[in-house]
Amino acid sequence: MNAAGFIELNLMDRIKTLYEQGSFIVAIRYYGYKVNLYLLNNFYVEVFYNHKLDKIEKVLPMEKHSNRMKFYADQIRLPSPLY
Numbered sequence: 001m002n003a004a005g006f007i008e009l010n011l012m013d014r015i016k017t018l019y020e021q022g023s024f025i026v027a028i029r030y031y032g033y034k035v036n037l038y039l040l041n042n043f044y045v046e047v048f049y050n051h052k053l054d055k056i057e058k059v060l061p062m063e064k065h066s067n068r069m070k071f072y073a074d075q076i077r078l079p080s081p082l083y
Contacts, residue, residue: 003043003061014059018045028071037062037072 001021006014022038022045029035036047044062049055062068 001041006040006043006045006061011056011059014045015047015056018047018059026072026075028068028075030068030071033057035068 001017006017009017018038018040022040025037025039025044027034027036032050032052034049034051036049038045038047046058046060046062046066046068047056048058048060050057
């Protein structure tokens with residue numbers, strides 16, 4: 001599955017796919033969210049969890065030039081995606 005196919009899935013199927021096939025990389029705090037970063041096949045996926053609502057609000061492929069990359073990179077050395 002590629003990022004385009006992943007984005008076509010509904011939220012529950014995205015979560016299931018990450019649980020079954022993704023690899024957790026790191027978590028950060030970002031504007032009231034806990035954001036978990038996963039590697040799925042050859043792309044990164046971000047899971048936005050709102051702890052106040054106890055709810056996953058978004059599960060999206062990470063944009064290539066995301067400003068959150070610096071927060072992830074400060075914590076770990078990220079493997080290069082294959083795209």
